[in-house]
Amino acid sequence: MSTHIGAEPGEIAERVLMPGDPLRAKWIAETYLEDARCYTTVRGMLGFTGRWNGVEVSVQGSGMGMPSASIYAHELVNEYGVKTLIRVGSCGALTEDLQLRDVVAAIGSSTDSNMNRMRFDGLIDYAPVADFGLLRTAVEVAERRGISMRVGPILAADAFYTDRPDLYDTLADYGVLAVEMESAALYTIAARFKARALTVLTVSDHIKTGEKTTSQEREQTFGQMVEIALDTIIA
Numbered sequence: 001m002s003t004h005i006g007a008e009p010g011e012i013a014e015r016v017l018m019p020g021d022p023l024r025a026k027w028i029a030e031t032y033l034e035d036a037r038c039y040t041t042v043r044g045m046l047g048f049t050g051r052w053n054g055v056e057v058s059v060q061g062s063g064m065g066m067p068s069a070s071i072y073a074h075e076l077v078n079e080y081g082v083k084t085l086i087r088v089g090s091c092g093a094l095t096e097d098l099q100l101r102d103v104v105a106a107i108g109s110s111t112d113s114n115m116n117r118m119r120f121d122g123l124i125d126y127a128p129v130a131d132f133g134l135l136r137t138a139v140e141v142a143e144r145r146g147i148s149m150r151v152g153p154i155l156a157a158d159a160f161y162t163d164r165p166d167l168y169d170t171l172a173d174y175g176v177l178a179v180e181m182e183s184a185a186l187y188t189i190a191a192r193f194k195a196r197a198l199t200v201l202t203v204s205d206h207i208k209t210g211e212k213t214t215s216q217e218r219e220q221t222f223g224q225m226v227e228i229a230l231d232t233i234i235a
């Protein structure tokens with residue numbers, strides 16, 4: 001067991017999907033994985049291992065925000081030998097041309113988090129980016145499955161409820177597609193510990209129009225991004 005994950009050594013696959021929502025992890029395991037078994041219930045942050053097309057894959061809830069996601073990414077890589085992490089999350093669209101339920105792959109992640117400023121002593125604005133091979137595979141998988149997937153930069157924010165929506169407009173002017181709360185930490189930790197990471201998201205809210213999906217829809221209906229992530233992680 002690690003501090004926050006209750007799995008024995010060998011119970012977690014080298015390939016892990018990471019939704020923020022632990023109940024989305026359960027839904028993914030029950031809907032998509034063969035012979036899925038739960039390996040952790042610590043703090044209610046559920047994790048499962050099963051098989052996708054015969055290949056072992058795990059799915060681990062990561063919680064909301066970069067402090068929580070960092071704990072899970074760190075322990076998965078450093079204590080369980082995980083090599084590949086694909087986040088499957090929800091996001092808010094920042095640009096008018098995205099619609100609810102559109103799928104987005106994050107090539108890079110700007111952030112307002114202070115975590116990397118501390119890492120680099122405030123001297124470097126580190127640019128957290130996706131693993132190129134995973135991103136290229138995800139694009140190919142989406143095309144093969146006939147799923148339209150936008151690729152571009154996103155924002156990983158500390159706050160879900162922002163006091164500065166004006167900054168979202170400025171970021172959209174610079175081509176930033178969407179906002180979520182974990183990708184910058186995931187990309188940074190993967191780089192630091194020589195793992196591969198990608199973030200694939202579904203638009204759950206539209207910041208410009210105010211449209212949003214329900215919590216049940218966020219938990220159980222974002223299947224296209226999951227299918228892209230599963231095919232990508234076993235490729």
Ligand SMILES: O=P(O)(O)O[C@H]1O[C@H](CO)[C@@H](O)[C@H]1O
Binds near residue numbers: 019063089
């Ligand atoms: O749906 P998940 O994967 O949790 O991702 C998004 O949803 C949560 C906020 O509602 C944050 O974790 C954000 O990144």
Ligand SMILES: O=c1cc[nH]c(=O)[nH]1
Binds near residue numbers: 092160180
């Ligand atoms: O972080 C997030 C996730 C979904 N929708 C948002 O607006 N923000």
